[in-house]
Each structure stands twice: as C-alpha cells, then as structure tokens.
Amino acid sequence: MPDIARVLRSLVPWLSRRPRPRRHIGRGILTATGVRRVLAVLLMAAAAVLAVRPASSAGEPRSPAVVTSRDVAPWRKLEPPDLRVVRLPRSALPDGVLTRPEAAVGRMLSGPARRGEPLTDARLVSRVQSTTSGAGDTATVPIRLADGAVAALLRPGALVDVVTVTDSEEGVRTLASGASVVAVTESGDAGPGEHDARLVLLELPTARANRVAAVSLSRPVTVTLR
Known part of the structure; x- marks a missing residue:
C-alpha cells in the first residue's frame, strides 16, 4: 500500500x-x-x-439464474408466473442452480421458498415415473402407513410402491408403482393408542391416487422403497 x-x-x-x-x-x-x-x-x-481498496464484484461476470418471483408454498406445482430469470454474480450462485424456467415449471418444491430465492435441482421434488402411457394429470394423496416407522425413512423425492394386504392367496396387492414422496408430516401428533400419526403425501396419476385414497380408508397400506 x-x-x-x-x-x-x-x-x-x-x-x-x-x-x-x-x-x-x-x-x-x-x-x-x-x-x-x-x-x-x-x-x-x-x-x-x-x-x-480491492475491486468490488461490480465487474464480475454474471450468469442467468431462475429465482422465485413470489413466495411459493411447497407441494404445489410451479407455474410460469412463479418464476423469473435474473443475472447474478457467478460467485453468488449455488451449485445446481437452474438456468431455464422450463426445468421447474410443473414441478413441486420440497419446502417453502421466499420471493427472490435461486432455485436448485435439489429443491425440486422428483418427477412421477408413471408406467401408464399418456397419464398426464397427477394428484397428491395423503396416507397413513400401517407401520409408522417406515415413514421416518422417507424423504421428499423418493420413489415408492404402495401395497396393501388382501384375502387372496398372494395376500398382497400393489395399488400404485412409482409414487413420488412429496412430504412427510412431523411426528408427535399421535393420539391415544396410535403408534405414529404422521402422514405421507404421495404424488400419483389421478386415477391411481383415487384408488390409493379409497383403499386406505378400509385397509392398512404401506410402501416399499425403490
């Protein structure tokens, strides 16, 4: 100096x-x-x-980044008005930041996001892997698993198969395959005699979501992890 x-x-x-x-x-x-x-x-x-004084970041190269244009709640599909593209200094960009809104439109966030938050691939819930061709509409269904301890193993974005017991010789029936875990509610809400009251939210094609919801009212259901 x-x-x-x-x-x-x-x-x-x-x-x-x-x-x-x-x-x-x-x-x-x-x-x-x-x-x-x-x-x-x-x-x-x-x-x-x-x-x-050392030079500021005013002259630092900038790159595009997708940010939320408003507060966004989890478990809701992102729409074009929810997103916008801004240019930020490269040193301020997190790893895996999205650069195109198309990569996030139609996807869900694993948690809430504030306005202006850069979105990364880790913030998005995995897409539903449906084995039914042409099934475009999806729905989110909450279920309570027969074994509450299994719910503690699930994380948003995990893919599971939903199964239940039957009176047939096989004794098991697969209600849905490739369901995407959207969220798992916190424990601590169990009532008297209940071992765990947490709910698991699954995203499925609408027809299968309706089937899972109906069966879970009368029979115990659980999931197998892929």
Missing part, C-alpha cells in the same frame, strides 16, 4: 510547509486557509484510500 502522506505531500507541496505567523490583520485569513487545508487533506486521504 503506498505511503499516503508521501502521496499527499507530492500532490500538494505546500501541505508540508509551516505557515508563517501573521500580524493581527491576517489572522482571519490564516484561519480560513487552515480550514481549507484540513478539508483538502481529508478529501485527498479519502481518495487515496478508495484508490487502494
């Missing part, structure tokens, strides 16, 4: 000179001159400090 005092002296040689004492008639002029010199010193010192 340069010697600021030396720079100032080279720019303004008279700063290093000692003012000559003046008589009564010049005392007012001497005081005004001293004030001006103090102000000049302060301004030049500020300029010197700014000159040696």
Whole structure:
C-alpha cells in the first residue's frame, strides 16, 4: 500500500510547509486557509484510500439464474408466473442452480421458498415415473402407513410402491408403482393408542391416487422403497 502522506505531500507541496505567523490583520485569513487545508487533506486521504481498496464484484461476470418471483408454498406445482430469470454474480450462485424456467415449471418444491430465492435441482421434488402411457394429470394423496416407522425413512423425492394386504392367496396387492414422496408430516401428533400419526403425501396419476385414497380408508397400506 503506498505511503499516503508521501502521496499527499507530492500532490500538494505546500501541505508540508509551516505557515508563517501573521500580524493581527491576517489572522482571519490564516484561519480560513487552515480550514481549507484540513478539508483538502481529508478529501485527498479519502481518495487515496478508495484508490487502494480491492475491486468490488461490480465487474464480475454474471450468469442467468431462475429465482422465485413470489413466495411459493411447497407441494404445489410451479407455474410460469412463479418464476423469473435474473443475472447474478457467478460467485453468488449455488451449485445446481437452474438456468431455464422450463426445468421447474410443473414441478413441486420440497419446502417453502421466499420471493427472490435461486432455485436448485435439489429443491425440486422428483418427477412421477408413471408406467401408464399418456397419464398426464397427477394428484397428491395423503396416507397413513400401517407401520409408522417406515415413514421416518422417507424423504421428499423418493420413489415408492404402495401395497396393501388382501384375502387372496398372494395376500398382497400393489395399488400404485412409482409414487413420488412429496412430504412427510412431523411426528408427535399421535393420539391415544396410535403408534405414529404422521402422514405421507404421495404424488400419483389421478386415477391411481383415487384408488390409493379409497383403499386406505378400509385397509392398512404401506410402501416399499425403490
């Protein structure tokens, strides 16, 4: 860092000179001159400090990033008005940030997002892998598993198969395959005699979601992890 005092002296040689004492008639002029010199010193010192400061990120290259244009709740499909593209400094971009809104439209968030939050691939719930061709409409169905401990193993985005017991020889029936876990409610809401009251929210094609919801009212259901 340069010697600021030396720079100032080279720019303004008279700063290093000692003012000559003046008589009564010049005392007012001497005081005004001293004030001006103090102000000049302060301004030049500020300029010197700014000159040696490290460069800011104003000139840093920027890249596109998809951010939320408003607060977005989880478990709801993202729509084009929910998203916008901005250019942010590369050093401020998180890993996996989305650059095109099309990558997020129609997907769900695993948690709430505030307006202006950059979206990454980790914030999106996995797409439903449907084995039925042409099944475009999906629905979210809440179910309570027969074994509540299984719910603790599930995470948003996991793919599961929903099964139940039957009176047939096989004793098991698959209600839906490739269901996507949207969310798992917190534990602690169990009532008397209930081992776990947490709900598992699954995204499925609408027809299968209706089937799972109906069967879960009369029979115990559980899931197998893929």
